[in-house]
Amino acid sequence: MSEIAREAETFLPLPPATFHILIALADDDRHGYAVIQDVAERTGGALKLSAGTLYRSIQRMLEQGLIVEPRERPAAHEDDERRRYYRITPLGTAVAKAEARRLTQLVKLARAAGFAPGRA
Amino acid sequence: MRGYRLLLRLYPASFRHEYGDEMSAIFARRLRDASNPLARTVLWVETIAEVMPNAALVHGDVLAQDLHYVARTLRRTPGFAITAVLIVALGIGATTAAFSVTDFVLIRPLPLPDPDRLVKLWERTPGYPTMELSAPNYRDWKAAAKSFASMGVYRSYAVTMISAGEPRRFSGTAISADLLPTLGVAPLIGRGFTADDDRDGAAGTVIVSYQWWQIEFGGDPNIVGRSVIFGETPYTVIGVMPRQFNFPSSDALFWTTNRFGEPDYQPSERTNNYLYAVGRLRDGVTLQQARAEIDVVATQSMQQYPKENKDTGAVLLLLRDEVSPRARLMLLALSGAAACVLLIACANLANLLLARALGRRRELAVRAAMGAGRERLIRQLMTESLLLALVGGALGIAIAVVSVPLLTRLVPTTLPIASAPSVDMRVLLVAAVLTIVTGIAFGLAPVLRAGASPDLDGLREGARSGGGQKERLRSALVLAEIVASVALLACAGLLIRALLTVQAIDPGFKAEGVLTMRTELPMPAYGKVATREAYYARVLGEIRATPGVISAGFVSFLPMGSMRGGIWPVVVPGDAEAASDTRRASNVAAIRYVTPGYVEAMAIPLKRGRDISAADNRDRPFVAVVSESFVRRYWPGADPIGRHFTFAFADREVVGVVADVRFRGLERENEPQVYLSSMQVADDSIQFYSPKELAVRTTAPPATLAPTIRAIIRQADPKLPITRVQTLSDMVDLETASRSVQVRVLSAFALTAFVLAAIGIHGLLSFAVSQRTQEIGVRMALGAQSSDILSMVLRRSAALAVAGVIPGVALAYAAGRSMEALLAGITPADTVTLAAAVGLSVLMTVIGSLAPTVRALRVDPISALRTE
Numbered sequence: 007m008s009e010i011a012r013e014a015e016t017f018l019p020l021p022p023a024t025f026h027i028l029i030a031l032a033d034d035d036r037h038g039y040a041v042i043q044d045v046a047e048r049t050g051g052a053l054k055l056s057a058g059t060l061y062r063s064i065q066r067m068l069e070q071g072l073i074v075e076p077r078e079r080p081a082a083h084e085d086d087e088r089r090r091y092y093r094i095t096p097l098g099t100a101v102a103k104a105e106a107r108r109l110t111q112l113v114k115l116a117r118a119a120g121f122a123p124g125r126a
Numbered sequence: 127m128r129g130y131r132l133l134l135r136l137y138p139a140s141f142r143h144e145y146g147d148e149m150s151a152i153f154a155r156r157l158r159d160a161s162n163p164l165a166r167t168v169l170w171v172e173t174i175a176e177v178m179p180n181a182a183l184v185h186g187d188v189l190a191q192d193l194h195y196v197a198r199t200l201r202r203t204p205g206f207a208i209t210a211v212l213i214v215a216l217g218i219g220a221t222t223a224a225f226s227v228t229d230f231v232l233i234r235p236l237p238l239p240d241p242d243r244l245v246k247l248w249e250r251t252p253g254y255p256t257m258e259l260s261a262p263n264y265r266d267w268k269a270a271a272k273s274f275a276s277m278g279v280y281r282s283y284a285v286t287m288i289s290a291g292e293p294r295r296f297s298g299t300a301i302s303a304d305l306l307p308t309l310g311v312a313p314l315i316g317r318g319f320t321a322d323d324d325r326d327g328a329a330g331t332v333i334v335s336y337q338w339w340q341i342e343f344g345g346d347p348n349i350v351g352r353s354v355i356f357g358e359t360p361y362t363v364i365g366v367m368p369r370q371f372n373f374p375s376s377d378a379l380f381w382t383t384n385r386f387g388e389p390d391y392q393p394s395e396r397t398n399n400y401l402y403a404v405g406r407l408r409d410g411v412t413l414q415q416a417r418a419e420i421d422v423v424a425t426q427s428m429q430q431y432p433k434e435n436k437d438t439g440a441v442l443l444l445l446r447d448e449v450s451p452r453a454r455l456m457l458l459a460l461s462g463a464a465a466c467v468l469l470i471a472c473a474n475l476a477n478l479l480l481a482r483a484l485g486r487r488r489e490l491a492v493r494a495a496m497g498a499g500r501e502r503l504i505r506q507l508m509t510e511s512l513l514l515a516l517v518g519g520a521l522g523i524a525i526a527v528v529s530v531p532l533l534t535r536l537v538p539t540t541l542p543i544a545s546a547p548s549v550d551m552r553v554l555l556v557a558a559v560l561t562i563v564t565g566i567a568f569g570l571a572p573v574l575r576a577g578a579s580p581d582l583d584g585l586r587e588g589a590r591s592g593g594g595q596k597e598r599l600r601s602a603l604v605l606a607e608i609v610a611s612v613a614l615l616a617c618a619g620l621l622i623r624a625l626l627t628v629q630a631i632d633p634g635f636k637a638e639g640v641l642t643m644r645t646e647l648p649m650p651a652y653g654k655v656a657t658r659e660a661y662y663a664r665v666l667g668e669i670r671a672t673p674g675v676i677s678a679g680f681v682s683f684l685p686m687g688s689m690r691g692g693i694w695p696v697v698v699p700g701d702a703e704a705a706s707d708t709r710r711a712s713n714v715a716a717i718r719y720v721t722p723g724y725v726e727a728m729a730i731p732l733k734r735g736r737d738i739s740a741a742d743n744r745d746r747p748f749v750a751v752v753s754e755s756f757v758r759r760y761w762p763g764a765d766p767i768g769r770h771f772t773f774a775f776a777d778r779e780v781v782g783v784v785a786d787v788r789f790r791g792l793e794r795e796n797e798p799q800v801y802l803s804s805m806q807v808a809d810d811s812i813q814f815y816s817p818k819e820l821a822v823r824t825t826a827p828p829a830t831l832a833p834t835i836r837a838i839i840r841q842a843d844p845k846l847p848i849t850r851v852q853t854l855s856d857m858v859d860l861e862t863a864s865r866s867v868q869v870r871v872l873s874a875f876a877l878t879a880f881v882l883a884a885i886g887i888h889g890l891l892s893f894a895v896s897q898r899t900q901e902i903g904v905r906m907a908l909g910a911q912s913s914d915i916l917s918m919v920l921r922r923s924a925a926l927a928v929a930g931v932i933p934g935v936a937l938a939y940a941a942g943r944s945m946e947a948l949l950a951g952i953t954p955a956d957t958v959t960l961a962a963a964v965g966l967s968v969l970m971t972v973i974g975s976l977a978p979t980v981r982a983l984r985v986d987p988i989s990a991l992r993t994e
Contacts, residue, residue, distance in 0.1 A: 038148050039155060056173070057152045060182035061145040066187065090148060
C-alpha cells in the first residue's frame with residue numbers, strides 16, 4: 007500500500023457530507039453553491055446540503071488537506087468573481103476511493119447475507 | 127437578509143468571516159427561488175432549525191482544535207503548565223478549606239428553627255463572667271421574666287449501660303420537658319417529653335439521637351417502647367431525634383428528663399450551679415429588652431436572697447455566640463491567612479501569564495500576520511487560561527476535600543452543630559471564579575493590547591517585549607506577594623512562639639509515664655466509705671504489685687480532664703470576707719478527694735509537710751493538703767502547717783503543701799487546690815467527688831500496662847465501666863491541640879506564600895535578565911566585570927526585598943496586634959519572630975534571583991551582540 011493510501015485509510019469511515027462533496031469535486035473545481043446543486047442533482051434531490059453543513063465540512067476538509075482553494079481561477083466566462091472555488095487534492099481522491107472501496111465491501115457482505123438485491 | 131446575517135452571528139467569528147458571504151449568497155439565491163410566501167416561510171424555518179445545531183458543532187470544532195493546540199503548547203512548556211496549575215490549586219484549595227470551616231462555625235445559622243431568637247442564660251458572680259444556673263434561681267427567674275416565649279434547661283448526664291457484654295459509659299443530656307419545644311425541634315419518630323415525664327419520681331424515659339439509634343440499636347424500627355437499663359434502672363425509649371439535631375453538641379447520644387423535686391430547690395441549692403438554660407425570645411422582644419428585664423429580675427433575686435445570691439447577676443447571650451473568643455479569633459486569623467494565600471496565588475498567576483504572553487508576543491504576531499483573526503487568538507488564549515484554571519480548580523477541590531477534615535479540631539465543641547464541617551460549595555465557587563477571572567483577564571491582556579495596535583513590532587528581530595508600564599505592573603504584583611508572605615511568615619512565627627510558650631507552661635505535675643483511666647463508681651452501691659476503701663485497697667494493691675508500676679492513686683477528677691470545675695467555699699477563722707461572701711472566685715478552692723499515692727503518681731512536688739496517708743481515716747482528725755496559692759491567699763508569709771479551715775462540711779487541718787496544678791487547663795486561671803483524704807467523708811455524702819479517676823506512674827511505656835490494669839479492675843468489679851483510658855501526656859497535649867492545628871495550618875499557608883513569592887521573584891528577574899541580554903552583552907564587551915553584572919541584577923532583587931519587607935513587617939505587626947489574645951503573652955513586635963520573617967524573605971529573594979543571576983553571568987557577549 008502506498009503512503010498516501012495508508013494515510014487515506016485513517017479518514018474512514020467518511021461522514022456522508024464529506025463523501026458527497028468529494029464526489030462533486032471529482033471532475034471539476036466548483037464553488038459552494040455549485041457543490042450543493044451537484045449533490046442534489048446526483049441524488050435526484052434526495053440530499054440537499056444546507057449552507058452550514060457544507061461550509062463546516064469544507065472548513066474541515068481544508069484543514070485535513072482533502073481539498074484546497076486553487077490560486078488560478080477557471081476560464082473568465084465561467085468565473086464568478088465573488089465565489090470561492092474548491093479543488094480536490096490527491097489525498098482527497100485517495101480518501102474518496104478508499105471510502106468507495108469500503109462501501110463496496112459492505113454491499114458485498116450485505117448481498118451475501120441476502121440483504122440487498124443483485125447477484126449473491 | 128438581515129435576519130440571516132443575524133443568524134450567522136451564532137457561528138464563531140472566524141467561521142463567519144471566512145464563509146459568511148458565501149452562505150448569505152446561497153441563502154439569497156434560495157430565497158429568490160422560493161416562489162410563494164409559504165415556500166419562503168418553510169425555507170426560513172428550515173434554515174433556523176439547521177443553523178442552531180450546526181453553529182454549535184462549529185463551535186465544538188473550534189474548541190477541539192484549540193484544545194489540541196493548547197495541549198501541544200503546554201506539553202512544550204511543562205514547567206509553566208505545572209506551575210500555573212499548582213498555583214491555582216493551592217489558591218482555591220487553601221481558601222476553600224479555611225473559609226469552609228470558618229463559615230461552618232461562625233457564619234452559618236444554627237440548624238434550629240429561628241436560631242436568632244434563641245438565647246442562653248447564665249449567672250454571673252465575681253470572678254466568673256458566665257456561670258451555670260442553680261435550680262432555684264432558674265425556677266425563680268423563669269417565672270419572673272416575661273421576655274421569653276419559653277425556656278428550658280439541660281445538664282450533662284452520663285450513664286452506664288451493658289453494651290456488647292461490657293459495662294460502658296455513654297454521655298447524654300438531662301433536660302427539662304420544655305427544652306425541645308423551646309429549641310423548636312420535634313423527634314423524628316416517637317414523642318417528646320411531657321411534664322409528666324419530668325416529674326419527681328416519674329418513670330425513666332429517654333429519647334435517643336439518630337446516630338446512637340443507628341450504632342447502638344442497629345436502627346431498630348421498633349425502638350419506641352423498648353426498655354434500656356441505665357445503671358440498674360430501666361428507661362423506656364420514647365423517641366428518636368432527627369439526624370441533624372446535635373444539642374447541646376455533637377457528643378450528645380441521648381436525652382432524658384431532670385425529674386427535679388423539692389429537694390433540688392432548697393435554699394442551699396442556690397449556690398450549686400450546674401444547669402444550662404436556653405430561652406426563646408418572645409416575638410417583638412429584642413435581645414436588649416430581654417437583657418434589661420433579666421437584670422431587673424436578677425437584682426430582685428439578689429435582694430431576696432442576700433447571702434446565697436450575693437453579687438449574682440444574669441447574663442444573656444445569643445446561642446449563636448457560644449464560641450469562645452479564642453476559637454473565633456483563631457478562625458478569623460485562619461481566614462485572613464487564606465485570603466492572603468488566594469491573593470498571592472492570583473497575583474502570581476497574573477504574573478506568570480503576563481510573562482508568558484510577553485514571551486509569546488512573537489508567536490502571536492507571526493500568527494496574526496499569517497491571517498489568524500484576533501478573535502481566534504483570543505479564543506485560543508482563553509481556552510488555555512480556562513483549561514489551566516479548570517485543571518487547577520479540580521486539584522484545588524481535591525486539596526480542600528482532603529484538608530477540611532484536618533481542621534475539625536478548630537470546630538468548638540460548644541455549638542449544637544455537627545462535629546465535622548463539609549466543603550462549602552459557595553466558598554468553592556467564589557474562590558474558583560476569582561481564580562478563573564484572574565486567569566482570563568491576564569491571559570488575554572497581551573492579545574487585547576496587540577489587537578489595539580496591530581503593528582508588527584513583535585516580528586522585528588530583537589524586539590524588546592514589554593513596555594515600562596507592564597514592567598511596573600509586574601513589579602507591583604511581585605511586591606504585593608512579598609508583603610503578604612512576610613506578613614504571613616511573621617504571623618505564623620508569632621503563633622509558633624505562642625505555642626512553644628504554652629507548651630512550656632508547667633502544669634504542676636509530670637505528665638510523662640502516667641496512664642490514666644476513669645471507672646465510674648455506681649451509686650448507691652458505692653455510697654459507703656468502707657465499700658469504696660475496700661475497692662481502692664484491692665485495685666491499688668494489685669496495680670502497685672504489677673511489674674513496671676512505680677505508684678498509683680485515685681482522685682475525684684484528673685487535671686485537664688472531662689471535669690475541670692469542682693470548687694467549694696473556703697471558710698478560714700478570722701477571715702471575715704471569706705466567711706461573708708462564698709461566691710467570689712477568691713474565696714473558693716478546687717476540691718479533690720484522693721487516695722494515698724495520688725500526689726506521688728502525678729509527681730506533684732510536695733513543698734512542705736506530708737502527703738495524705740493511709741492513716742488519715744475517719745477516726746483521725748480531718749486533714750488537708752493544700753496548694754501554694756492557697757497558702758498565699760489565706761496565710762501569706764506564715765507557716766500553714768497545723769492551721770485549720772472549714773471545707774466540705776468539716777474542719778480540716780493543713781498537714782502538707784504541694785505545688786499548684788493547672789487543673790482547669792494550661793491557659794486558664796486556676797483556683798487554689800485542696801486535697802482531702804478519700805476516707806474522711808460521711809457515708810453517702812459528697813458522692814460526686816468520690817475518687818474514681820486513676821493515675822498510674824510506670825517505668826514501662828504507660829499504654830502497654832492498660833490491659834493488665836483493666837483486668838485488675840474487671841476482677842474487682844465486672845460491672846464497672848472503664849472509660850477514658852489515655853496517657854497523661856495525651857491529656858496535656860490535647861490542651862494545645864487546636865493551637866497546634868492552627869500553627870500547622872498557618873505555617874502551611876506561610877510556606878505556600880513563601881514558595882509562590884519566590885516563584886514570582888524568579889519570574890520577574892528572569893524576564894528582566896532576558897530583556898537585558900543585549901545590554902549585558904554590550905557592557906561585557908566594553909569591559910564590565912562579572913561583579914558589575916552581578917550587582918546590576920542583585921540591586922534589583924535587593925530593591926524588591928527592601929520595598930516588600932518594610933510594609934510587610936508593618937502589616938505583620940498590625941495582624942499580630944489584632945490576634946494578641948492568641949499569642950499567650952508574646953508581643954506582636956517580637957524581635958526574634960520579625961527578624962526571622964525578614965531573614966526568610968531575604969532568603970526567598972536570594973533563592974528567587976539565583977537562577978536569573980547565573981543566567982546573566984553566563985551571557986556570551988558575542989552571541990548577545992550578534993542578534994542585534
